[in-house]
Amino acid sequence: MSAQRPAASANDPAIKVTGLSKRFADAGPLVLDRINLRIEPGEFVCLLGASGCGKSTLLNIIAGLEQPTSGTVSVASGNAAVMFQDAALFPWLSARHNVEIALALRGVPRAQRRSQALELLDIVSLRDAAEKRPHELSGGMRQRVALARSLAQDRPVLLMDEPFAALDAITRDLLHEQLELVWRQTRRTIVFVTHNVREAARLGQRVLLMSSRPGRIANEWRVEDTGQRRIESPEVASLAIEITDQLRKEIRRNAA
Amino acid sequence: MSAQRPAASANDPAIKVTGLSKRFADAGPLVLDRINLRIEPGEFVCLLGASGCGKSTLLNIIAGLEQPTSGTVSVASGNAAVMFQDAALFPWLSARHNVEIALALRGVPRAQRRSQALELLDIVSLRDAAEKRPHELSGGMRQRVALARSLAQDRPVLLMDEPFAALDAITRDLLHEQLELVWRQTRRTIVFVTHNVREAARLGQRVLLMSSRPGRIANEWRVEDTGQRRIESPEVASLAIEITDQLRKEIRRNAA
Amino acid sequence: TTPTATSGPPAELHLGYFANVTHAPALVGIEKGFFQDALGDTKLKTSVFNAGPATIEALSAGAIDAAYIGPSPAINTYIKSGGASAVIVSGATSGGAALVVRDGINSPSDLPGTTLATPQLGNTQDIALRAWLADQGYTTSTTGGGDVTISPTDNADTLSLFQDGKLDGAWLPEPWVSRLVLEGHAHVLVNEASLWPKSKFPTTVLLVNKDFLAAHPDTVKALVQGNVDAVDWLNDNPADAGTVINKRITADTGKGLSNDVIARALENVQFSVDPQAAAFPVLVKHAAAVDLGTDGSIDGLFDLRFLNEILSASGAHPISTHGLGKE
Amino acid sequence: MPPETTLAPPEAEVRPPNDLRTLESGLDALQTAPVAEKRAWRRFVAGVLPPVLFLIVLIVAWQVYVVVAHPRPDRFPGPLDVINALDDAWSTGRVQLAVATSLGRGALGFLIAVAIGTPLGLLLAEVRLVRRALGPLISGLQVLPSVAWVPAAIIWFGLSDATVYFVVIMGAVPSIANGLVSGIDQVPPQLRRVGIVLGASRLQLATLVVLPAAMPGYVGGLKQGWAFSWRSLMAAEIIATGGTMGFGLGSMLQQNRELADLAGVLTTILLILAIGILIELVAFAPVERKLLRGRGLLITRNSK
Amino acid sequence: MPPETTLAPPEAEVRPPNDLRTLESGLDALQTAPVAEKRAWRRFVAGVLPPVLFLIVLIVAWQVYVVVAHPRPDRFPGPLDVINALDDAWSTGRVQLAVATSLGRGALGFLIAVAIGTPLGLLLAEVRLVRRALGPLISGLQVLPSVAWVPAAIIWFGLSDATVYFVVIMGAVPSIANGLVSGIDQVPPQLRRVGIVLGASRLQLATLVVLPAAMPGYVGGLKQGWAFSWRSLMAAEIIATGGTMGFGLGSMLQQNRELADLAGVLTTILLILAIGILIELVAFAPVERKLLRGRGLLITRNSK
Numbered sequence A, B: 001m002s003a004q005r006p007a008a009s010a011n012d013p014a015i016k017v018t019g020l021s022k023r024f025a026d027a028g029p030l031v032l033d034r035i036n037l038r039i040e041p042g043e044f045v046c047l048l049g050a051s052g053c054g055k056s057t058l059l060n061i062i063a064g065l066e067q068p069t070s071g072t073v074s075v076a077s078g079n080a081a082v083m084f085q086d087a088a089l090f091p092w093l094s095a096r097h098n099v100e101i102a103l104a105l106r107g108v109p110r111a112q113r114r115s116q117a118l119e120l121l122d123i124v125s126l127r128d129a130a131e132k133r134p135h136e137l138s139g140g141m142r143q144r145v146a147l148a149r150s151l152a153q154d155r156p157v158l159l160m161d162e163p164f165a166a167l168d169a170i171t172r173d174l175l176h177e178q179l180e181l182v183w184r185q186t187r188r189t190i191v192f193v194t195h196n197v198r199e200a201a202r203l204g205q206r207v208l209l210m211s212s213r214p215g216r217i218a219n220e221w222r223v224e225d226t227g228q229r230r231i232e233s234p235e236v237a238s239l240a241i242e243i244t245d246q247l248r249k250e251i252r253r254n255a256a
Numbered sequence C: 001t002t003p004t005a006t007s008g009p010p011a012e013l014h015l016g017y018f019a020n021v022t023h024a025p026a027l028v029g030i031e032k033g034f035f036q037d038a039l040g041d042t043k044l045k046t047s048v049f050n051a052g053p054a055t056i057e058a059l060s061a062g063a064i065d066a067a068y069i070g071p072s073p074a075i076n077t078y079i080k081s082g083g084a085s086a087v088i089v090s091g092a093t094s095g096g097a098a099l100v101v102r103d104g105i106n107s108p109s110d111l112p113g114t115t116l117a118t119p120q121l122g123n124t125q126d127i128a129l130r131a132w133l134a135d136q137g138y139t140t141s142t143t144g145g146g147d148v149t150i151s152p153t154d155n156a157d158t159l160s161l162f163q164d165g166k167l168d169g170a171w172l173p174e175p176w177v178s179r180l181v182l183e184g185h186a187h188v189l190v191n192e193a194s195l196w197p198k199s200k201f202p203t204t205v206l207l208v209n210k211d212f213l214a215a216h217p218d219t220v221k222a223l224v225q226g227n228v229d230a231v232d233w234l235n236d237n238p239a240d241a242g243t244v245i246n247k248r249i250t251a252d253t254g255k256g257l258s259n260d261v262i263a264r265a266l267e268n269v270q271f272s273v274d275p276q277a278a279a280f281p282v283l284v285k286h287a288a289a290v291d292l293g294t295d296g297s298i299d300g301l302f303d304l305r306f307l308n309e310i311l312s313a314s315g316a317h318p319i320s321t322h323g324l325g326k327e
Numbered sequence D, E: 001m002p003p004e005t006t007l008a009p010p011e012a013e014v015r016p017p018n019d020l021r022t023l024e025s026g027l028d029a030l031q032t033a034p035v036a037e038k039r040a041w042r043r044f045v046a047g048v049l050p051p052v053l054f055l056i057v058l059i060v061a062w063q064v065y066v067v068v069a070h071p072r073p074d075r076f077p078g079p080l081d082v083i084n085a086l087d088d089a090w091s092t093g094r095v096q097l098a099v100a101t102s103l104g105r106g107a108l109g110f111l112i113a114v115a116i117g118t119p120l121g122l123l124l125a126e127v128r129l130v131r132r133a134l135g136p137l138i139s140g141l142q143v144l145p146s147v148a149w150v151p152a153a154i155i156w157f158g159l160s161d162a163t164v165y166f167v168v169i170m171g172a173v174p175s176i177a178n179g180l181v182s183g184i185d186q187v188p189p190q191l192r193r194v195g196i197v198l199g200a201s202r203l204q205l206a207t208l209v210v211l212p213a214a215m216p217g218y219v220g221g222l223k224q225g226w227a228f229s230w231r232s233l234m235a236a237e238i239i240a241t242g243g244t245m246g247f248g249l250g251s252m253l254q255q256n257r258e259l260a261d262l263a264g265v266l267t268t269i270l271l272i273l274a275i276g277i278l279i280e281l282v283a284f285a286p287v288e289r290k291l292l293r294g295r296g297l298l299i300t301r302n303s304k
């Protein structure tokens, strides 16, 4: 693992996708069509697209959970941490043990797990809830545990598949702030999949718009990093308007 | 039913709530605390508040699904149509039959039900999906069927409890437009419960902010009706910023 | 079977019995038509059982009106129902039960530690074995413990278990005694006849549902007549008896007995309409002693009026109930 | 339209502009990808062929063993012996009689159990006091092996068909009633609320909302009730033989045992198994599948 | 920390500003309202009292009927007769012996069934070919009334305890195996994916993720397996009496039947029922409740 990570010394990309195509069945439709993508270390990239355009498929291939039909994918660190829409915590373990299991599977010695897990939970303001079971936590708290767990994996690349889609708006806004903080301070490379144009415009340094059937990168926007921005800010709004228009154009293409 | 609806001739409010309080158990906490509310016919009111502040409880009392502990509620039309977060379609009936059952229970003669149901489904652009079962529809389509069903009830007052919270952002934006259209053209009185500050600012003529434990109306904003507005528009954004700050203040009050 | 005496003869009489040598009067009565002749317009319907308790259950539930049965189940139902269930209207068979054992057991003193079978818990032979063992000073238990283990087992299973060496012996009625002797190479250790005064003890009696008796006394009398005829025929035609019995057994079970078995079996049973009422109090005492019967009164267990009417009509001696019922 | 529907707008007015329409239909198309149904014969090949092939291999191995090793035929009959036994029993009409008797009893007993269990379940589900007092007892009865009722039933009803029916009913009624109760309990409260909001009366709520919504649970209960009926029936038939009892599959099994005819015993077991499976496939599976499919509750596991 | 954890930031740096902290803790407080647990004695009063009262009323009515109407004691014994019968059987030690024998047999048979059913279930769940070929047969076996095995078992094993164990195992193995299979099938695929993403090996995935996640289904299968063990055991004990068979509750039932002792029969039925309920309450219910509660799957129905 450490051998595969040349400390980002060269100008290597964090993620490199070349000519990636994907079909699920031999005779099935083309889900992803020759996707090329280069993501630099420390970038925050939002992947935006309508339902079924292949966002999750692309993310899963980068995560190594699916195999591409053709093309290559390389992740600088060899492996990536992943967060899903569903927090997917192990329901029989407390919040702390959910984090510890990630530490254990990474090879952290038993003696250090507990304190490290508590530190990670502290990052997401959940030190007090460390001994609670997932069902005793609210949806937002569960996603924060999942975030702590993926931080415990200690990978430079974090893939997130609509992680906040199931949360209410208030909690979502808060987690945006939380995630941005983590990103700014740990300088992880983040690929963030979402339906939500404003969320993408709020969070991303780069926003990639995917088209549907087959999935392609249809457009790309870059946002100047001017420090933290509110979702209601005019920059976010104007970018959102632009992206929305493009997205709607993509969706209309699919009208029967 | 028709007797109780004096054609809004007098300046009667559509909904009038006076000194409404609610406890669920005799020794339980006060969920709603002396709420006074007057909603004029044709108004679009958004009810905003954090989790558990009693929004649903208030709505259910107005709908007649719960009984208040003290205080009175009067709805001009005697009865209100309701839409929930979960579309709550009858899973064994097709979209059309789901609408027809509402017509049947309203007393529409059998011969007219089919054509009326199809007209109502047409309003939500679902005429083509009329014969599909709920599980064959996407979440957004299901909510549109539920909207058609509540229109079938033909009540001047429509209560909506986070109807779009479970939908993805793209669909939600679309349904905002759809709902606004219906409201503008049928002039129904709508009470719309939401967590989402931007949604409230986007849709409401009036936004009511509820505080938590006990639930009270903490603040109120009026939006000048300047015709259709986009969720990204600067008016929406500035109102959202203001409401968010207030809301966060309310939430911080509850920090342990 | 409605219990009103005025309803005249019933359309049907339901009779239960075993397809077994000890029930030979029933087999012969059916096979030679004695019952049907006596019953006239009432149609005879028969049911075959292979255990006393099941027969009693059918009788109690009204599924059958009369049955050939061992004395112990008859006593048991009479006591348990407080005298309401059934009465004995005639005897049928006596003798024909024995304790047969494997080689190597030659006296009662060889028995401790062995496992002996009986046809069924609480049936006539089961009680006899328990009472006899108690007389010999051995303890037994209904749950399988004691000096000698008694294992109530289906007769058919007993033969194969004995052949497999899993049983050391069994107290059985005919033809199983003969089958174990001839097919399982067992030998007789105790012939039950030797334990009774005059070697006479009841094996099978004719039992009638009390309600049925009250409602259709004439039909019951006809049944008793059929029984008397069958017993007489058996005693008059010992040479043909085996063939007739085997024919009925084959018809009822699909499988007949070998000639050797039936011949040996018939040597050991006697057919008589005397139910040996004097033996019944002893049987009650035995059952109570081995904790298998409610101790109770069997006063009224017998109703031999029809039998005695028939016997006196043909000039024979009446039979006594020894104070246990109507004569 | 009746006069009070003035609030329903003239349709032309409310119809959304074309712009919104195409956007919606585009989104609908994207969000409702049609799931490709597996073709019937492919399902057949995937589902039926492997167990059948496996069975055939098993039977062939069995026959080969019997031919090669010559085990005692009364302890280890070969498949051919079993087939012969079946053939024998068929030609004498015993199979037909036994199957007809058992099926008839099972069906009648089950129908009686349904007739008792359904109102009982409704009572339990809807009347709180009945539920509190009777609910635990009925769940307790479900734990009792129905075979335990056989001796009591024999004493009460003798060796007659009433015994069989009693045992079958005692076995099936609790699970039918409890199936209905849990079906009604699982009706999402939201559906009831919708019914109330739409203005349904108590009766309309029950017939139009609660009962249809509870159907899957009820059918599940019926299926389990049938399984218990069939089990109880076999137990009763095996134990209660003789007397005026008819000749059912259980009696046939017991008879074969008494004749120490193992091939016949195995034949009868196969018959009992086959009928159990057949009834499930023919009577319950289609109803259940239709109900579940109509509600999108049928999970077609194609992966794994 | 090991050297490669340089990406994990020094904690002071990442800790969110106080502003965000209070906002989060306010929201957490609002979103996790503690559910008030009903007090134990109130649950007792609500749950246990009504059925017990109902039972007492029933028993009193029964006794009154017996005293007033004097039905035939062998057909309709009163509750006092039943109590006397129990007392008799207790004082002669028959009850204790029968309960001990049956429980011992049931427990041993169940354990053997678990030992067979668990690896079988794992095989079925994890090896696709085994699942395809064997799965339908095992589900079919679940349909077969285990009482049907009794005659065959008697022929194979004679009237010995082996017969009992065979029947118990045939009854319980399919439901234990199928319980494990459905438990594993119901493991959300997302949990497996998380395991893979976290870098679990195949073995770690099985032991740390799949098995714990499948526990509720497995315990459900075990519970059902026990119920089938108990049923099968009773069937076997009632039918297979005599020979070298020990004296269990089924034998006691059959014995009481043979002595036409209905009070004894009812006593034994009550014993069988009581033990079935007791085992469920003592052995399975706590495990199941703990498992479900730990996962927030326990629905406490307090209304209705």
Ligand SMILES: Nc1ncnc2c1ncn2[C@@H]1O[C@H](COP(=O)(O)OP(=O)(O)OP(=O)(O)O)[C@@H](O)[C@H]1O
Binding pocket: A024, A025, A031, A049, A050, A051, A052, A053, A054, A055, A056, A057, A058, A195, D033
């Ligand atoms: N395992 C699978 N087998 C077959 N087809 C699949 C599979 N997974 C996804 N698909 C198809 O691939 C396409 C892309 O799916 P994907 O889940 O990547 O979309 P998405 O952009 O993540 O959608 P959403 O926004 O709804 O999550 C869809 O048409 C889907 O039906």
Ligand SMILES: Nc1ncnc2c1ncn2[C@@H]1O[C@H](COP(=O)(O)OP(=O)(O)OP(=O)(O)O)[C@@H](O)[C@H]1O
Binding pocket: B024, B025, B031, B049, B050, B051, B052, B053, B054, B055, B056, B057, B058, B195, E033
């Ligand atoms: N049936 C009930 N019994 C007891 N307490 C209840 C009940 N329903 C709601 N409550 C309590 O009343 C309070 C208000 O609940 P309500 O559902 O109205 O909140 P809400 O504002 O709709 O929350 P959310 O945004 O999560 O939907 C909460 O504290 C909740 O726990």
Ligand SMILES: [Mg+2]
Binding pocket: A055, A056, A057, A161
């Ligand atoms: Mg996706």
Ligand SMILES: [Mg+2]
Binding pocket: B055, B056, B057, B161
């Ligand atoms: Mg709510």
